[in-house]
Amino acid sequence: MIDLHFSPEVQAALQAKAPIVALESTIITHGMPFPQNMETARLVEQDIRDCGAVPATIAVMDGRLHIGLTDTQLAGLAQAGNVQKLSRADLALCLSSGGTGATTVAATMIAAKAAGIRVFATGGIGGVHRGADQSFDISADLQELAETEVIVVGAGAKAILDLPKTWEVLETLGVPVIAYGQDNLPAFWSSSSAHKAPLRLDSPEQIAAAYAMRKALGLKGGHLICNPIPKADEIPETEINPIIRQALSDAEAQGIRGKEVTPFLLSRIYDLTKGRSLTANIVLVRNNARLAAGIAQALSAA
Numbered sequence: 001m002i003d004l005h006f007s008p009e010v011q012a013a014l015q016a017k018a019p020i021v022a023l024e025s026t027i028i029t030h031g032m033p034f035p036q037n038m039e040t041a042r043l044v045e046q047d048i049r050d051c052g053a054v055p056a057t058i059a060v061m062d063g064r065l066h067i068g069l070t071d072t073q074l075a076g077l078a079q080a081g082n083v084q085k086l087s088r089a090d091l092a093l094c095l096s097s098g099g100t101g102a103t104t105v106a107a108t109m110i111a112a113k114a115a116g117i118r119v120f121a122t123g124g125i126g127g128v129h130r131g132a133d134q135s136f137d138i139s140a141d142l143q144e145l146a147e148t149e150v151i152v153v154g155a156g157a158k159a160i161l162d163l164p165k166t167w168e169v170l171e172t173l174g175v176p177v178i179a180y181g182q183d184n185l186p187a188f189w190s191s192s193s194a195h196k197a198p199l200r201l202d203s204p205e206q207i208a209a210a211y212a213m214r215k216a217l218g219l220k221g222g223h224l225i226c227n228p229i230p231k232a233d234e235i236p237e238t239e240i241n242p243i244i245r246q247a248l249s250d251a252e253a254q255g256i257r258g259k260e261v262t263p264f265l266l267s268r269i270y271d272l273t274k275g276r277s278l279t280a281n282i283v284l285v286r287n288n289a290r291l292a293a294g295i296a297q298a299l300s301a302a
Contacts, residue, residue: 002095004115013054014116019049019296020069021289022112022150025059025102028074029083030263031123032278038078040282042071042116044121044289051293057216058111060086063098076104087140105152105206106144109222110186116210118299119151120293122263123285124188125224127166129261129277130248137261138169146173146221149185151211153292155284156226159188160265162169168194176223178213179281180291189235189280197226204291207216208298226290229284235276 012022023044028037045055056068059077066169069077077083077100084094084101091110094101103111105125110121126139145152157166165186170177179185179197189192201207211223228234232288247268256264 001112002065004111005064005066006115007056007066009054010056010068010115017195017300018151019053019293019300020117021053021292022058022108022115022117023055023057023289024105024108024120024229025057026085026104027076027123027285028057029080029102030085031266034058034078034279036278036282038075040285041074041078044286047286047289048121048293051290051297052291053296055289056112056115056117058103058108060084060094060099060101060103061089062100063095065095067111068119073198088144089140099276105141105154105234106139109144109148109150109152112150113129113148114140117150119283119292119296121289122152122154123281123288124154124156124158126262127161127163128169130162130239131161132165133161133254135257137258142166142169142173142175144222144257145170145175145224148222149215149220151225151292151295152222153225153227153288154297155188155229155288156186156193157188158262159190159240160248160262160269162191163187163195167198168223171198175220175221176210178210178223178225180225180227182228185226187237188284189229189240189277190237191228191231191234193237199269204294204298207262207295208302211299211302225291225295227284227288229287233280233283235273235280240269240273240277243269246272
């Protein structure tokens with residue numbers, strides 16, 4: 001068994017069987033610049049506490065898998081350089097070599113399940129990259145959702161991806177893709193899209209019940225809860241899509257590949273939107289954290 005290192009707050013919550021929400025750490029190290037990354041991480045953790053649950057930010061530090069970070073550890077990670085971006089393929093090597101790494105959706109799901117945490121809040125999942133018919137660039141997040149029994153709450157898939165192909169892959173893998181409170185799927189910075197949701201649920205209690213029933217049926221894998229960014233804070237698709245196309249063109253021109261694509265695109269879109277994308281990103285992450293806390297409470301009460 002892997003040696004998990006729990007923060008005092010998370011350890012106490014596990015002993016009390018209190019609701020817990022897992023949080024990834026790549027949003028801190030690769031998703032936002034300093035100091036917004038540290039400030040946002042603290043805000044998201046506090047949002048979860050304010051909603052009656054306990055946050056558990058997950059990261060590898062000096063070869064140890066941490067489930068929950070102290071404020072000192074969080075601040076250190078936010079300012080650290082050369083932090084590895086960890087998915088399923090990299091997690092074991094980083095741990096065995098004593099490295100430091102931030103967990104993606106896939107790696108966070110693995111760690112959350114190992115810790116007995118059933119709900120995880122993120123910004124948006126990875127998926128099928130545009131041009132994947134040539135590059136075969138498909139995030140491990142999709143396969144992890146098919147394998148690991150964790151509820152993932154996000155604002156859909158990142159809008160820089162090929163969204164139709166991402167949804168098709170998840171359907172093929174048998175992952176429940178559930179829109180929260182609306183009939184269409186959100187598109188990360190945009191509250192709605194042209195893609196009709198295959199499933200819809202309207203309360204944390206309904207989500208908890210569906211998760212329990214899936215487990216009772218013996219079906220492996222998680223649930224993806226697509227929680228729309230509030231309309232007042234969105235960047236509509238008609239506005240953001242041309243900007244995404246420009247960022248993709250810039251990435252291609254500069255030869256950006258593999259794990260560097262998403263951080264580059266997010267940074268470029270930040271520049272092109274004059275910071276609006278980051279503002280919206282912070283809003284949607286906090287919105288997802290609050291919903292995840294409600295789901296964790298519903299699971300604990302069941």
